[in-house]
Each structure stands twice: as structure tokens, then as C-alpha cells.
Amino acid sequence: xxxxxxxxxxxxxxxxxxxxxxxxxxxxxxxxxxxxxxxxxxxxxxxxxxxxxxxxxxxxxxxxxxx
Numbered sequence: 735x736x737x738x739x740x741x742x743x744x745x746x747x748x749x750x751x752x753x754x755x756x757x758x759x760x761x762x763x764x765x766x767x768x769x770x771x772x773x774x775x776x777x778x779x780x781x782x783x784x785x786x787x788x789x790x791x792x793x794x795x796x797x798x799x800x801x
Contacts, residue, residue, distance in 0.1 A: 737793045739786040743778055744771030746793070752800075756793055760784045 735749050746753050747765060757765055760782045764770045770778070779786040 735797065737775070737790055737797065739776035739779070739790050740774050742771065743773050743775060746775065747771070750797060750800075753793055753796070756789060756796070760789070 737746055737753075743757065743762075743765070747757075754765055757778065760779070762770065762778055762782055775789060776786040778784075779789050
């Protein structure tokens with residue numbers, strides 16, 4: 735699975751629960767709440783002051799290392 739910045743956080747977490755660490759590390763601690771799960775990765779990054787392209791690259795590198 736390739737992550738994109740327009741993907742919903744809930745979909746990313748459902749695909750691989752181990753990706754939660756990336757959201758927790760940027761200060762997003764409400765991963766189970768409906769608004770967080772329905773937010774795009776890009777929107778969450780904007781709110782938390784994180785570069786979305788960097789986050790996408792980090793998550794995709796992590797997922798590729800698990801394959």
C-alpha cells in the first residue's frame with residue numbers, strides 16, 4: 735500500500751496499525767476519535783505544523799521496510 739497525503743488517517747491506521755507512531759510523534763493523540771479518523775493526512779499535518787510530503791515519505795519508507 736502506498737500512502738498519499740489525501741488519504742484519511744482512519745484508512746492509513748486500518749491498513750497498518752503500526753503507522754500510529756507517526757501520528758503520535760507529531761502530537762496527534764486522539765487517533766480513535768471520529769474527527770481524527772476522518773481527517774486527511776495533509777489536514778492533520780497542517781494543524782500540527784508538520785510537512786505532509788515529509789510525513790508521506792516517512793510512512794511509505796516504514797511500510798516498505800516491513801515488506
